[in-house]
Amino acid sequence: MSAPDQAPHPPPETGPDERDALVKQVRLRGERHERWLREGGPSIAGRLAQIGVLGWIIVVPMLMGVFAGHWLDRKLNSGLFWTAPLLMLGLALGCWSGWKWMKSA
Amino acid sequence: MRLRIVTPLAIVIDEEGVAAARAEDTTGCFGIWPQHADFLTSLTISVVSWDNSTGIRNYCAVRRGVLALDGGRNITVATREAVAGKDLATLDQSVLARFRADIETERSEHVESTRLQLDAIRQIMRHLRPDQSGRLGMFS
Numbered sequence: 380m381s382a383p384d385q386a387p388h389p390p391p392e393t394g395p396d397e398r399d400a401l402v403k404q405v406r407l408r409g410e411r412h413e414r415w416l417r418e419g420g421p422s423i424a425g426r427l428a429q430i431g432v433l434g435w436i437i438v439v440p441m442l443m444g445v446f447a448g449h450w451l452d453r454k455l456n457s458g459l460f461w462t463a464p465l466l467m468l469g470l471a472l473g474c475w476s477g478w479k480w481m482k483s484a
Numbered sequence: 485m486r487l488r489i490v491t492p493l494a495i496v497i498d499e500e501g502v503a504a505a506r507a508e509d510t511t512g513c514f515g516i517w518p519q520h521a522d523f524l525t526s527l528t529i530s531v532v533s534w535d536n537s538t539g540i541r542n543y544c545a546v547r548r549g550v551l552a553l554d555g556g557r558n559i560t561v562a563t564r565e566a567v568a569g570k571d572l573a574t575l576d577q578s579v580l581a582r583f584r585a586d587i588e589t590e591r592s593e594h595v596e597s598t599r600l601q602l603d604a605i606r607q608i609m610r611h612l613r614p615d616q617s618g619r620l621g622m623f624s
Contacts, residue, residue: 396583397580399579399583400529400547400581401545401547401565401567401579402527402576403578404528404529404530404531404544404545404582405531405572405575405579406576408530408531408572409572409573409575409576412572412573413573438499
């Protein structure tokens with residue numbers, strides 16, 4: 380991406396330039412349309428798998444936190460001192476990585 | 485529905501019997517069916533598409549613009565530049581061809597206007613200095 384294409388008001392005529400925003404956008408839509416013709420829209424199973432992955436991304440760090448905390452508590456004989464904070468830490472980590480994954484997907 | 489796409493210089497599309505239309509503004513792509521609520525929005529650099537009365541899809545690339553829908557059936561797009569096409573896969577070539585044609589027109593217009601200017605200057609010179617050109621001037 381070059382800077383002139385992202386300017387809010389590009390010049391109306393930039394010549395028979397392959398990098399003109401109008402040509403770019405038309406090509407992009409053409410490619411999308413072609414891909415849609417070839418592959419169709421995302422299937423229901425695909426969507427469910429996506430949601431499932433998101434769930435696991437959040438849950439797995441929480442479970443790891445709980446297990447690690449429980450093991451530490453058993454070793455040090457300290458009740459819930461390690462389990463609860465590590466559970467929270469796992470939740471935060473899970474939400475954060477889930478957010479990142481959602482943005483990238 | 486009736487769809488019109490106009491630029492400052494031409495009416496690119498004026499079509500009656502449009503079954504459905506799609507366009508795109510900054511919030512994304514949207515579709516319009518008959519009896520849609522009236523609204524006004526500004527389009528991005530994108531492709532407007534519509535199904536005509538025989539169900540064939542047509543496309544038109546627009547360089548921004550304003551889309552107005554009134555009465556649930558009149559769609560008007562006012563844009564700076566519009567290139568219509570039947571096929572989305574070859575629309576980019578149409579746009580490039582239009583650019584080239586525009587440049588060619590501009591070039592020939594430039595040549596013509598320069599020629600006109602030179603002619604005018606020559607005429608003035610002839611009138612102001614009739615003795616040198618050997619012809620009768622305006623004031624003699």
